[in-house]
Amino acid sequence: MPPTTAARNLLTDNPELYEARFPDPDRLAARWTEDCLRRHDAGPRVLDIGCGTGRDAAHLHSAGRRVTGADLSPTMLAHARLHHPGPEYVCADLHGFDLGRGAFDAVVCLDSALLYCHTNDQLDAFLSSCRRALAPGGLLVGEMRNGAYFLGRTDLLDTPTVASFVWQGTAYRSATTLTVDRTAQLLRRTRVWTADDGSAPVEQRSAWRLLFPQELRHLLAAHGFEVLELHDGAGPRTEPPWQEGRLPGEATDADRLHVVARLTTTP
Numbered sequence: 001m002p003p004t005t006a007a008r009n010l011l012t013d014n015p016e017l018y019e020a021r022f023p024d025p026d027r028l029a030a031r032w033t034e035d036c037l038r039r040h041d042a043g044p045r046v047l048d049i050g051c052g053t054g055r056d057a058a059h060l061h062s063a064g065r066r067v068t069g070a071d072l073s074p075t076m077l078a079h080a081r082l083h084h085p086g087p088e089y090v091c092a093d094l095h096g097f098d099l100g101r102g103a104f105d106a107v108v109c110l111d112s113a114l115l116y117c118h119t120n121d122q123l124d125a126f127l128s129s130c131r132r133a134l135a136p137g138g139l140l141v142g143e144m145r146n147g148a149y150f151l152g153r154t155d156l157l158d159t160p161t162v163a164s165f166v167w168q169g170t171a172y173r174s175a176t177t178l179t180v181d182r183t184a185q186l187l188r189r190t191r192v193w194t195a196d197d198g199s200a201p202v203e204q205r206s207a208w209r210l211l212f213p214q215e216l217r218h219l220l221a222a223h224g225f226e227v228l229e230l231h232d233g234a235g236p237r238t239e240p241p242w243q244e245g246r247l248p249g250e251a252t253d254a255d256r257l258h259v260v261a262r263l264t265t266t267p
């Protein structure tokens, strides 16, 4: 049976499945974020944009911060409100949001959510929104794939990666292929899902901007941010992963990019 192409996303439409497929029982992502916030003396008000299931926002809340989690997916937001209470959860689009001028001391954007800004206009709108949201001296903390990793490296590209798992009694199999669209500067993902419940195969497509370290530095400067850190690790999704006490790296060669920037000018 040929796959049908779906606009929906099996993982972000099923937050429980998302957490099961990408477990973070020790809340490494949130602890790494809190470490960045403390290292640079961030104030208490934090916006987690692209908050997903809310697990990071809730951990930051439990660390004493006043957190707003924002996402475009109503399913993710409903899950977050139910399973990760504490923060306020709101619907917002990272392609342009207004949650109040100077309302936050930090904006955090984790697990490549920033790379859903595919075009330069979307990146500009995201950074303008962050600048409006932040109080003077506020921080932007980002954690994402590193576009520069793909320069000259093809190990993650073009060959399907197969994963199988059982969820709620159904066996799922996913075949994921990453390709580089050099013209759009996007990493495109095609994922074909099959399940043993008799349903037809579904093909899902998504993409991330391939953002390069110096390009990010330039964009941040253009929007009034000073880069405090820009490095490839250690972080929550590096190998080896970040541990308490690990200092930020200095290179930007590996497959994750970690950025901390401070708003130096007000609009």
Ligand SMILES: C[S@@+](CC[C@H](N)C(=O)[O-])C[C@H]1O[C@@H](n2cnc3c(N)ncnc32)[C@H](O)[C@@H]1O
Residues within 6 Å of the ligand: 012, 029, 049, 050, 051, 052, 053, 056, 070, 071, 072, 073, 076, 092, 093, 094, 095, 109, 110, 111, 112, 113, 116
């Ligand atoms: C890979 S998940 C990251 C979730 C969470 N930050 C984490 O680290 O676990 C990406 C999230 O971005 C959200 N998202 C995608 N496009 C968005 C947009 N334009 N505005 C806001 N959120 C968006 C998705 O709904 C999803 O919850």
